[in-house]
Amino acid sequence: MTEAAAGEGTPYRVAVSADEDGPSSVFEHLWTPYRMAYIRGEGKPTGAHDCPFCVIPTLSDEDGLIVARGATVYAVLNLYPYNAGHLMVVPYRHVPDYTDLTAEEVTELGALTQTAMRVVRAVSGAHGFNIGMNQGAVAGAGIADHLHQHAVPRWGGDTNFMPVVGLTRVLPQVLRETRALLAEAWQRQAPVEPGGQG
Template identity: 55%
Template sequence: MSSEAGAGSSAGPDGPWGRPAVGFEGFDRLWTPHRMAYITDEGPREDGCPFCRMQQRPDDETLVVARGEHVYAVLNLHPYNPGHLMVVTNRHVGELDELSDAEAHELTAMTQQAVRVLKRVSGPAAFNVGLNLGAVAGGSLSQHLHQHVVPRWMGDSNYITVTGSTKVMPQLLADTRDLLAKAWNA
């Protein structure tokens, strides 16, 4: 994973341009050029926003778990843990203070439902719930408001995460989506 050549190969002790092959502070780098669109001008705009586009496609294709009038719940394509959901506004809006009262209410209500469903289906010990408002705050898709719901378990950071800087996901996203979608209205 430390080489720009990709897929875990190493070009020897030196990486590109004679720099060390090992990344910043000893971490290997995982190259994800497909995510560059999220941080450049070609990235998320209303016409090119992945959250806007997924509203036009079937839920099982886009990993949408549930829909409301103003928001929907979708699995994160780059999850921190199994079941990592996002509650996303239908309207292309990036600021919390720009939501209507109805949108803000439904964002909170669907987040509560996501927590209830994940508790019932997965039994996590805790949750991280929150918004990254603006790119500097960590929002790679900050132009379209979305709230993260991340289930947490005791010891969910194991040796592979600590020593290998790799996250092990025990379930395919499509299977997680089906499980949560079935449990959503139960």
């Protein structure tokens, strides 16, 4: 709940009509008006011609923040990371759904995800990972038209008040430095043959 100058020390509440001890009396509200542009889809790509995941592979690895390139997919740092070392594994083809991938793309997406985990563990000692993809805008995909899998490294105690209260993510390293470290470590990573142990 927020407080306003409605009187010295008087909490300010937003009146909700006909609530009658409903949700507004139980839940506090965290207002996030900056997300409205995201919800409305403002500035979202309208096709492959302006899709960032289609444009990134045309850039140099440094400019595109690409860590590794495969035959059908590539690994890139997230420009808006949830944690330091947040990678995405992205097919070159502009397809929206996991079911649209070929068997070769599925295999390489899985292999690059495994390598991403090994590399981030080697470079930064990640304790765990959130691995996944949001399929469709309704499921939270920021760019729903081009499939991408997230690999977010996690450490014990990495969630704190800063993102919630301060609207700030604390990242200890700039993205270009992170990309260089991960790319160098990626090249040292021995490839794992399909069906092999990793």
